[in-house]
Amino acid sequence: MATEIATGSNAAKGRDLSPLEALIRTNAQNTKLIYAPTSASTPGRKRLKLDPELDVSDPALDKTGLSLRLHAEYSDVQTLPEAIASKLPAAGPRKKKPKAAADDAPTPPEEKARKLIEGIPASRTAGSSSANSNALVVSRNKPSSASTPGGKQSNQQRNEPQNMSLTRRSDVLAQPKPDWHPPWKLMRVISGHLGWVRALAVEPDNKWFASGAGDRTIKIWDLATGGLKLTLTGHISTVRGLAVSPRHPYMFSCGEDKMVKCWDLETNKVIRHYHGHLSGVYTLALHPTLDVLVTGGRDGVARVWDMRTRSNVHVLSGHTGTVSDLVCQEADPQVITSSLDSTVRMWDLAAGKTMGVLTHHKKGVRALATHPSEFTFASASTGSIKQWKCPEGAFMQNFDGHNAIINTLSVNDQNVMFSGGDNGSMSFWDWKSGHRFQALDTTAQPGSLDAESGVMSSVFDLSGTRLIVGEADKTIKIWKPDETATPESHPLEWKPTLARRKF
Template sequence: MADSVSESSALTVTRPYEIRSTRPEWHAPWKLMRVISGHLGWVRCIAVEPGNKWFATGSSDRTIKIWDLASGTLKLTLTGHISPVRGLAVSSRHPYLFSCGEDKMVKCWDLESNKVIRHYHGHLSGIFSMSLHPTLDVLVTAGRDATARVWDMRTKQCIHVLSGHKDTIADVQCQEADPQVITSSMDKTVRLWDLAAGKTLTTLTHHKKAVRALAVHPTQYAFASGSADSIRQWKCPEGTLLQNFEGHRSIINTLSVNTDGVMVSGGDNGSMCFWDWKTGHKFQAMETMVQPGSLDSEAGIFASSFDQTGLRLITGEADKTIKVWKEDDNATEETYPLDWKPKLARRRY
């Protein structure tokens, strides 16, 4: 008899995968604050300077424009590229702005004289993305030739050619700790690289479509990758899948995360989704507003970046405008309740 009691009590043990999902944090909805026009082509890339006074945009009109962050006024236009500018990065430790484009050029601009002081030669095709290492004097560029190149900022030497992808590398990100370089490619994979050895540490093959966007969390040791099938969140250094962000049905061109745990994804059709980083809950979805006089087909978000405080979001779009978004100051949990229903947490493999 005692045996049957113990057996029945053993059967009532809760199964581990019936853990209820955690409640997401409440975030205020975001709204459009300012539309900045001035470019004559698609706005393809954005970089906010570390002091948070200005930001730079690169466009298909082959120019780089520098804008005042507070007022949105144009401060400077830099010309020199002969094809669309696809990547920008502002150094936090030097007065330098780096740019790259479809003309295979990587330029280093001195922000004191506003002139190009260095070129980095080596890519065989257009360059689609670039990233500066936070602590080393190293620059990583990647593009259509399916390689990422690691450059010594000062000597202009190519230290490594990170090869292994089978197709265009769409995005590259650097961080302090291993993996110091992360690349995402049109070959549907994400690779984590050992910067010292110049070799692949891990290849993540979970995506079914081209992976166009990466976002590294500013404070946590994790990153997200975005493709048309889903957005996925990964843990560093080994690249363990943490969770999927489901519900943005679009080709995703850009991802950005701020320190408040808000992630934004921008789609090729002008759709934007705002997510709670911790739980993967989509708390807001919206369509961008195209400039009056633009075609509806010109709704597309190519680039996004939070400013250094994380309180402003800047997007670069296909209607040639730059849009600045901010949280709605008047929203409260009563006026904008959290639309979330707990569901059984699934095991995500």
């Protein structure tokens, strides 16, 4: 019996199996046509080699198999839907990439993968540095150490001076010499208010100015003679902000009674109220070209109002403390606010959002001032005045020397900046260099307390030759340059110092 089985198996081995092999090939080709029509029907593509003795590492088979899987998985998402594609911008022509350097050529496995999947760039770029290099700056003009035989630098390369020099840069620390300015002297003292003078504004024709004080009144004064022309009543608390419109016969006022009023200067009456602040309103400013009013106060927000419709256009929120001062200008940032949270914020007026936050001050920022002709501004906190460049808010320089709580800043077009302190100290600065060319203390009115010798507000008139200062002794003082002073009689006392660029 065993002999018969062995004989039968030998007969089967000798039998011809060619029909079975042909059937397997036919089934495999049909399967490929059903499940991979894209690859099989594409002209120029090689068909799968179905020889059982085929080497698995054949690159043609690897490429075909990978192409089959890519088409099977991603054929449905190769193109975007029409609704999405219509919203995207049309793709421009591709820029030709620079050829990679010889030492950055991809390795054989990377090159093989890149050829298998078209459209995937090599992982290394021509600008990448060597993995073994410790250099912080790669020079594009000099050959790297890897290009020399043996990977060692030549003596010439080792002895060349590095570009990262530790020597002092004269162009950065060079301090400009300040311009000579005549000293300022007291010209007139105006009395009439019964409280601290907290707000000042000069009208566009430079004929009169307005003052607001703690006695809840607004007084109109003749600028040439200092005589009282008019007294306006309506606020029920201290008046903290004033602004006169250059394009309309309007004057705006705000106070600690949460009120923002619009006065008609033809009838001397209030014609509009702007309701919205939750606490005292400490500052306001008019946009130079738009019919827009911006106010800020103790509720920590700045509100943008439509001057005519009284609608609240924006609520500029972001400060965590009282908004102490704000300024408006034509170009971005069109609104700049300072706060007792030690920050200065620059705002995008169209979007109503913050463009930038300046956090250099260590204490609450109480005053701002923009230059009338330059695109710069200054901010003041206790013992610190800083100058900034618009529109990005880049730090320019410090004004060092006024060690007091600074309540007010003012700048004229002759590059003279004034700063007034809470203790009655006054400083005059050269705007270009930050040099303080005059420092003095105000003289309190006879009969007032020593604690009332504080400078609360200030403004230059439109000519820049008169400085109006409101003080805590209930007076208004007008200062002017000394006309008899010359560079010989009052020489410039200035010594250049280092480290002027610190924050």
